[in-house]
Amino acid sequence: MATVSYRDAVRIYPGSDHPAVDHLNLEIGDGEFMVLVGPSGCGKSTSLRMLAGLEEINSGSVWIGDRDVTDLPPKDRDIAMVFQNYALYPHMTVADNMGFALKMQGVPKDERARRVQDAATLLGLTDLLARKPKNLSGGQRQRVAMGRAIVRSPQVFLMDEPLSNLDAKLRVQTRTQIAALQSRLGVTTVYVTHDQVEAMTMGHRVAVMKDGILQQVDSPLTLYDRPANLFVAGFIGSPAMNLIKSKIVDGGVKVTGYTIPIDRSILAKASSDTVTIGIRPESFEISDGEGIGLKIAVVEETGADSYLYGVLAETADQSTISDEPQIVARVTTRTPPGREQLVRLRVDPAVVHVFDTKTGKRLS
């Protein structure tokens, strides 16, 4: 096991004037499950490959434990890329499918058997060790593939979109299993995904990237509760946070004629007379009196909750800058409002996120 450290690591692809990864500084703890997440082209896979030794590092360094691995070939880094190939060999038993690479490395037979047995116990495959792959379910096959990486006892596991070619059910099943397994093994793991739900449910910490730049690295809850900028605020959360550009007024910000009280010291930090406020869908409540006006387009009922989709109701004072996207509110009510209805939504000012519209940075 080991820590992983990116120190000012830069990767610029030949012919590009823009770094794919720009001065990445990231410390990953021993035994930590770190997820790199972001949209396509954000540099998350490149970062993983820099650690794996597949991408050259133009400047800066990458460390595994106390070793600078920047110039080490991949095979000398003591890492395992999980799931890069999980085709199972039909004539070999589950035990042989898990342990054959150790045989190639010259690991003695007893040691091989012990490691395979240990991995099988961990993976719930003990009773299947003597069987052939065709007797296994899809999930069990996945676990044999995990077993291949586990028996190698690497210092770090690397996973690059490992679930992308699985069907939806197996993806959900395997997602849970990988997280549980990593937790039991305690091996430092770096996991790349574009799926924020995967990132948030699996990672101890999540590093959000965009355009080659690390935006924020934090625990899933901190990312959710205190996004550092507008990008993270919009990217993390499903449905996404409602981001509304609002005019600063005396005592707060005004949205559809309703003033949300915001501390003056926060608003004083804004670089212009408007800010962008962020409100999570579940932070809304239906109000009997005053509130943000929402004209409902669609209502989706999911058990006890209802999701209201709509647009902000314009008012005569034009207090809202009306290029806002759709607003989503999750409300708990026995009688949800209907389509085309105008509702007023209340929000606890303590859970309103305030961002500088120009710089995108968090103010609150």
Add this chain to the structure above:
Amino acid sequence: MPRFLSATPNAQLFPLPWGTPLAEWPEDHLVALPRGISRHIVRFIKVGDDVLAAKEVNEALALHEYRVLHDLMRLHTPAVEPVGVISARHGHAGLPLDPILLTKHLEFALPYRSLFTPGVRNETVSRLLDAMVVLLARLHLSGLMWGDVSLSNILFRRDAGEFAAYLVDAETAELHDQLSNGQRQHDLSIARVNIFGDFCDLGAGGMLDESLDPLTLVDTIECRYNELWHELTGIEEFSGSELHRIEHRVRRLNALGFDIAELDIDASADGQTIRIQPKVVDAGHHSRRLLRLTGLDTEENQARRLLNDLDTYVVRCNLQGLDEAVAAHRWLTDCFEPVVNQIPPELMGKRDPAQVYHELLDYRWYQSQREERDVPLLEAAQGYMRDVLVNLPDEATIALAPVARAQLNPYDPSLGFADDPGAELLPPVIDPWETDDDEIDLAAASRLDIDALRAKASGQSSGGFARGSPF
């Protein structure tokens, strides 16, 4: 209505049962051909007179592989030819089905499972390994990181006395401008592990000659790859008085079947030291020359053999003064075409024409030695077809069952053999990890459940990472 993506649309594709999962296609659409181990459902299907390989795979992977295979075709790298992607498929009750990627079945391809069987000659094994090494080096020169090098993903074709290898599966492949050393080494280490596993699997199935040791085989692959890569791209330094070494390097590469498109030559300030490094190297030195001269599209070593015969023909007929292309045309009409025209239609599937010609040259040489006379080409051709070709197995589309064991499912060799112990009905085992699929709420799983996340976080001990199993 399914959506067809194809650069070469074929109307015969439309009536096929795209609304049926590939695993359930009626047998009259299928062709029983051997193939490698795959994570996905793969079948060979009949479309008119063509045989296509069909792979059911998710949309992102299908489109990715289709595009990579197209790029490889554009770069003239040996890979199967993509035909199209059929997406927007819906099965019974409108349930969506994964898209199908179609590629052309490679004619005269030999499956690896029939090549390393007991009794195989050492030279044959050595040639197969060389073919794999050349394929990997060619793909790396083109900037392709394969990501899943394995015997299952390679097809072999006869290439005169050698073999030519083709990439079959590009699902994990990535095309870059140029590969880093790390990427090449990574691919090589994947190749080592996967091919070692492939050989162990053949061994476990009784299909590997006992004299072959999987570890020695993969060590040989790695060693030969490194030698070839060094020859193709390595820096050579010599004294300014040894300029002939530039020519030697070019010839060595030509002999390996490569052309140098760009050679970097650096001279020291005093001109005493010369440093050369091939920058752009193209495979297919002989096959390109043969194609240019005759229009024949062959494998590299077949081309080498045919070009040798062409050179001999030019000397024998005293045509040295003639333009090379004109002499080549005469050879084509005087030698090659008359031989090929003699092949009876029923023997056409035995070997491709260039291979027939190569084997005929061997046959003629032995016959001439035996009979101590110069046997005419067409006379030798009749003997070769009568004595040799007629007895060879059909290789245009290799029949199943390369070894005498019954496969559990002839359309899915990855399921193994009927007499494997694993094919018996086995008692169920208690597996705490298995969850009932029906219990998974996919809609809920695709949404971020922040309340569950908060509950999980509050249940964990403060400090450090989460430990312990949820099971």
